[in-house]
Amino acid sequence: MRAAGVMEAAIGAFRHNYEALCRDESGLIAEESLEPATELPQVELGEGGFDPELLAQTVVIKLNGGLGTSMGLEKVKSLLEVRPGVTFLDLIVRQIRSLRESTGSPVRLLFMNSFATSDDTLGHLADHAPVELAERSEVELMQNQAPKIDAETLMPATCEAHPELEWCPPGHGDLYPALLGSGWLDRLLDAGVKYAFVSNSDNLGAVLDPALLRWFAESEAPFMMEVTRRTPADRKGGHLARRRSDGRLLLREVAQCPDEDLDSFQDIERHRYFNTNSIWLRLDRLKERLEQGGGVLPLPMIRNRKTVDPRDKASTAVIQLETAMGAAIECFEGATAVEVPRSRFAPVKTTGDLLALRSDAYQVDDRGTVLLDPRREGRPPVVKLDDGHKFVDSLDALGVPSLIGCDSLVVEGDIRFADGVVIQGSAEFSTGEGVKEIPAGVYPKR
Incomplete structure (x- = not known):
């Protein structure tokens, strides 16, 4: 990983997960260890307008590491057109420009790109966005990469024909080591930026909202997750719950559910809230928590079983070690969640x-x-x-x-x-x- 230029914070996060794998930790969360999350606060969206002082302390981070290959797109997914000639990226830039022009506050924008999406994204921004929203050093947070693990030997997997396939993205939980290792966390804090709103670039319902920003700031919570009510279509989506042992909120993904608990996992009346993958962070509290962990946020490890060449099912079986961004809710004392309308969750997956x-x-x-x-x-x-x-x-x-x-x-x-x-x-x-x-x-x- 060092030879490939991976930042030390990401190496620390990978080590944390790899050691858990070597201890044969399953990463599974049993139903008996949980209680359903109930009675979450709701916020009346859009009320009151933006506070320019709060906006000046805010960064919008868009997770933008995915390609649209499942939809036949050969480039970054956010270049899909919503209207003729208008892409997801164009609308995100328009949102930030509108906020800056209407409030006079220099709200920041970062795209968390992967090696596969960086050039596409920055090339489009150079052609369609103002200079201040197109400069790599001002708008890009780079996602890390991690080695795929041979499922039999637990050594780094090899693929001589295509060495690039020996690497995989570490999941969007990589946000935290990426912020730390890139220097962006200190850079934002030094500039007086205190609050971060993070969401997927393909979720056009997730926009910076004045009421949510004000509520989060006044709550003084270190972390806030946006959740919405599950429907039958969301039975497999990660849900919010409360851990019995200490009362903390946590996120359980389907990959972390034991087979015998799957019916309970999919019970949308018992576990009624699912994670929209939109979160709010207090950056100063994030830095404190990272320092407590020696630069590592101890996110639950997720085993993702694949083959080293995803197009060749006969190739070497591998384990991809991943983490979920929302799982950080269990890492912060005082973390909270808020119920938002379904309209804030409009991802384009198909x-x-x-x-x-x-x-x-x-x-x-x-x-x-x-x-x-x-x-x-x-x-x-x-x-x-x-x-x-x-x-x-x-x-x-x-x-x-x-x-x-x-x-x-x-x-x-x-x-x-x-x-x-x-x-x-x-x-x-x-x-x-x-x-x-x-x-x-x-x-x-x-």
């Missing part, structure tokens, strides 16, 4: 999500904010497209129907929506061979 986002069910305002149309009352349409539409390119031929009144849409086969197609309630379209044109009109037909 082309179905992207189709919904491109439709009239969502609005994009001049400040770069993406909002569900008020008539939807906070309920996003559920869009499921078959494997023939799993790549972004397929959406061009599919067309974009009106989804403002849609509850759910299922598409199977080569469907083509004409201009003027309106989906009301729930509708399914399917075809065998050939193309099926759907003419303008309201569907399903009554």
